[in-house]
Amino acid sequence: xxxxxxxxxxxxxxxTATTAAPAAPAETQAAAEETxxxxxxxxxxETxxxxxEGGFxxxxxFARPADPADLDPTIGDDTYSTRMYHSxxxxxxxxxxxxxxxxDLAESWEVSDDGLTWTFHLHPGxxxxxxxxxxxxxxxFSFDRAKNTEESYWKYTAAPIVSVEGDNETVIITIxxxxxxxxxxxxxxxxGLQSKAHFDELGGSYDGAWPLGAGAYYVTEWAHDQYVAMxxxxxxxxxxxxxxxxxxxxxxxxxxSRVMMLQGGEIDIMSDLPFSSAAVTDAADGVSVVEWPxxxxxxxxxxxxxxxxxxxxxxxxxxxxxxxxxxxxxxxLYGFGQKSNSFLSPKQLGYNTKLPEYTYDVxxxxxxxxxxxxxxxxxxxxxxxxxxxxFEQIGTIIQDQWSKIGVRVSIxxxxxxxxxxxxxxMKLDMVIGTWTDDMPDPSQLTQYLLDYETNHGFYTNWxxxxxxxxxxxxxxxxxxxxxxxxxxxxxxxxxxxxxxxSLFNANEIVAQxxxxxxxxxxxYGQYILEDVTVAE
Numbered sequence: 170x171x172x173x174x175x176x177x178x179x180x181x182x183x184x185t186a187t188t189a190a191p192a193a194p195a196e197t198q199a200a201a202e203e204t205x206x207x208x209x210x211x212x213x214x215e216t217x218x219x220x221x222e223g224g225f226x227x228x229x230x231f232a233r234p235a236d237p238a239d240l241d242p243t244i245g246d247d248t249y250s251t252r253m254y255h256s257x258x259x260x261x262x263x264x265x266x267x268x269x270x271x272x273d274l275a276e277s278w279e280v281s282d283d284g285l286t287w288t289f290h291l292h293p294g295x296x297x298x299x300x301x302x303x304x305x306x307x308x309x310f311s312f313d314r315a316k317n318t319e320e321s322y323w324k325y326t327a328a329p330i331v332s333v334e335g336d337n338e339t340v341i342i343t344i345x346x347x348x349x350x351x352x353x354x355x356x357x358x359x360x361g362l363q364s365k366a367h368f369d370e371l372g373g374s375y376d377g378a379w380p381l382g383a384g385a386y387y388v389t390e391w392a393h394d395q396y397v398a399m400x401x402x403x404x405x406x407x408x409x410x411x412x413x414x415x416x417x418x419x420x421x422x423x424x425x426s427r428v429m430m431l432q433g434g435e436i437d438i439m440s441d442l443p444f445s446s447a448a449v450t451d452a453a454d455g456v457s458v459v460e461w462p463x464x465x466x467x468x469x470x471x472x473x474x475x476x477x478x479x480x481x482x483x484x485x486x487x488x489x490x491x492x493x494x495x496x497x498x499x500x501x502l503y504g505f506g507q508k509s510n511s512f513l514s515p516k517q518l519g520y521n522t523k524l525p526e527y528t529y530d531v532x533x534x535x536x537x538x539x540x541x542x543x544x545x546x547x548x549x550x551x552x553x554x555x556x557x558x559x560f561e562q563i564g565t566i567i568q569d570q571w572s573k574i575g576v577r578v579s580i581x582x583x584x585x586x587x588x589x590x591x592x593x594x595m596k597l598d599m600v601i602g603t604w605t606d607d608m609p610d611p612s613q614l615t616q617y618l619l620d621y622e623t624n625h626g627f628y629t630n631w632x633x634x635x636x637x638x639x640x641x642x643x644x645x646x647x648x649x650x651x652x653x654x655x656x657x658x659x660x661x662x663x664x665x666x667x668x669x670x671s672l673f674n675a676n677e678i679v680a681q682x683x684x685x686x687x688x689x690x691x692x693y694g695q696y697i698l699e700d701v702t703v704a705e
Contacts, residue, residue, distance in 0.1 A: 226703040228415040229685070232427045232436040234556065235585040236394045236420045240379035242358040243318045247589070248694065251358055251607060253418065255695045256399070258361035258382030261289045261340065262352065268516075268609055268692040270352055274303075274362060274383060274406070275340070284347035284647075289340045296404035297364045298387035308340050309333045310365035322623055325616055326354035349647050353610035385411040385699040394420055394586075411699040412687065422584065423556040431456060431680055437703050438681040438688060443558035444503040450680050460505060461690040463677040464514035467563070468602035469670050474630040476549055476598040483541035485667035489527040490534035491574035497566050498673050501559060506675035511660045512618060514674050516692055519611035519653045521660040527670075534574040546575025550598045552591070555582040560601050563672065592628050602627060602669070605677075605694035611656050615640055618669055631668045 237250035242258055245251055255263060263273040272278075275289035295303040316327035329344040329351060344351060354360060367381035379388040383406070386399040397418040401411045419436060421427045427439040428446060432453050442450060442458065451458040471488075473479035494508060509515055510524040538546060551567065553560040561582075568578040583591075591597050606613055617624065619640055621632040636659050643655035663669060677690055687700035 224705055225413065226437075226684075226705050227413065228417055229413050229438070229698065229701055229703060230417050230419060230436040232419045232421045232430060232439040234420070234422050234424070234427070234441045234554075237391075237397060237418075238586075238589065239375075240388065240391065240397075241375040242361050242363070242380060243314045243323070244321050245358070246322050248603060248605065252694050252696050253397070254358035254361060255384065256386045256416075256698050257384045257388060258358070258363055258380050259384045260355055260358075260361040262355050264356050264609060264691050264693050264695065266689045266691055266697070270356055270609065285344055287342045287344070287351070289335075289342070291338055291340065292406045293338065295337075295383055295406055297367070297381050297383050298402040298404060299364070299367070299381060300404055301364065301366060302337065303362065303383055304337060305333070305335045305340065307362060307365050308335070310368070311361065311363045312342070314363065315359045321359060322617060322620070323357060323359040323613075326357050326360060329354075346645065347647055348644070349649075349652055350610045350612050350644070353608045353612075356608045357613070358607065386416055396420060405699075407699065412702050413698075416698060424558045428680065431682065434682070437685045438679055440677075440679055441557070442678050442680045443562075444501060444505050444675075444678065445558060445562065447503060447505070447678055447680075455683050456680060457683055458678055458680050459688075461677040461679070462516060462692050463675065463690075463694065464516045464606040464692050465675050465677060465694070466509060466512070466514050466602075466604045467672040467675060468512070468604070468627075469567075469672060470592075470600045470602040470628050471667075471670075472595060472598055472600075472628055472630055474595045474625070476547075478543060478547045478549070479598075480630075481541045482666050483537050484543065484547075485670075487534040487537035487541065487574065488571065488576065489667055489670055490530045490537065491571055491576065492527065492567070493529045493570055494527065494672070495529075496570075497563065500566060501562050502673060502675060505678055506673050509671040509674040510664065512663055512669045512671055513611055513614060513656075513660060514606060516674065517606055517611055517614075518609060519656040521657045521664075523657070524660060524664050531573050538574060538576075543575075546577060548577045548579065550579045550581060552588060552597045552600050553580060553582045554585050554588055554601075563601060595625055595628065595630065597628075600628075601672075607693050607695070609693065611653075612640075612644065615643075615656070615659060618663070627669050629669060631666070633662060633666070633668070636662050 233249055235249045238247040239245040239250055242254045259273045261273060261275040262270050265271045274291060274295060276292055278287060278289045280287050297303060312327055312330055312333050316324055316330055318324060329348050330342060331345050332343045334341045362383055364381040371378050381387060385402055385405050387402050388397060389400050390398040399416045401414045424443050428450055430436045431439050447458050450456060471479040471485060478484050510526055511521050513520045551564050553564050564580045568580060571578050592600060604614060618627045619637050626632050639655050639659050643652050646652040646655060684704040687702055689697035
C-alpha cells in the first residue's frame, strides 16, 4: 500500500505495477501566498543536500491538479496533502508497495502477551532534517497531538494510547485494551514523528507553515496554489537516499495543461491523468503511463441537508435504480477499474463480497420516486471540480441517465478550494467524493463515514446508530473472521440505505517521462520518492 514493477522507462507501452492483496498486519516485524521557510527548516538548509549523481537531474517536478489543503498531518484530510506526508514525517512503521506493514523509523518491534505493550526498537542515531536528535519527548509530543487535537478527523487512532515511554533507542507504547487495528493505526500520517522544538518555534501552530520530520525530504517553501518545494534530508537514516536532491510539487489545475507540460519536458511526472487520455498520452514519444493498484473509490455524495429529497431512502434507492453503473464504468474507466458494491474498496481488508449490485431499472426507479412523493421528479445541482475531465464525464452521464427517471440535474463547476469550503459548510447538493484508504484496515473509512459530529457522515448528513454500535464492537473484536462479519453487517446497512453509493473502484494512473525511474505509489496512495531519479 511480490515486488512492484516500477515505472516503465524504455518505450511508450503502458506499465501495470502489480501488487498482492493487502496482508493482515503481523505482530512482530523485523528490519528488512508565498510562505518562507520557518527557522528550524532554515537550519536544515545550512547543511548541503545530497548532490544528484552524474547524469541525473537534481529536481523532480511533480504536477498535480490541486494544492495541499494543510501540511499539518494531524488535521489534514485531503488527497493532495496526505500523499506527501510520508516523505516528510514518517512514523514507526509504514505501508510498502505490496500494501503490507513494514518497518520505518523502527527497525523491529514486539508486543506483550496481553497485547497492551508495544515495544519499538529505533534505528540508531535518528535525527530530524535540521540535524537535531530525535528524543522520546518528540515521540510523546507527536502522539499527544494525534490524540488530543480536537479538530482532527483521525484522533481515534491515538485514542487507545495510555502512555509513551522510552529513550533514544526505544519507544514503548501502552494502550488501554487489546486492539486489532493498532499496528495499522501507526501507519497513518497523523501518527508520524514531528519535531517538538520546531512546533514550539512556530508558536505552537502550523498555520501557514509545516512540520519538521525525519523523512527523506523536508519542506523549504510553500507558495500557495502554486507549488511546494522540498529538499533532501541530509540526516536521513537510509544512507545514500533520497537519490534526488529536490522535489517540487506544482499545482496545475487543468488536466490537458499537465499533459502538455509533461510532453514538453516542463514536468517529470503527473497525477490524475484522465483515463480517457491514457492511451494517447502513453503513445507520445518519451512518455509512459503507469498503473498502480489502488483502494481509490469514487462516490456520489448526496447531501440531504442541502437537498431534502435525498433524506428519503426511497429516493436514494430510486437514484441507484436509475444509474447504469456498467455504462458509467465502460465509458469512464477504460479498463482501469472495476465495480464496487460497498463504500469500502474491493482491495481493502473486510470488503463484503456478498453485497448485491444495484439493478438498472428505469420504470422501477420512476415508481419508487412516485411512492416517495416525487412523481414528477425533482431538481438537483451537481457541483464538479473545475478542469477535471473524469468528473465532467461522470456529471454528463449521470445527468443523462437521471433525466430518464425525471430527475433534473444542473451541472456547475468551481475550483477545488471553493468547492471544499462550500462542502464543509454543507451547502452543496451533490458532489463526487474521492477516497483512498491510507492504511490496511477498514476502520479508517468506516470511522470517517460514521463520524457525524466531525464531517456529517462524509458530508451526506446521514447517520446510523446501528452502524455505530457494530463499529464499536468491531473495534474490539480480535478474531479476524468475527471482526469482518461485523463489517459485513455495517456494509449491508449502508448499502440498503444508500448511505455513500460507490460509482466504482479505480486504479491510480500516473504519466511520467521515460527518463524517470523509481517512483512507487502504494495501494493506500502514499508516494515513495526516495528512489526516484530523472536521467538527463
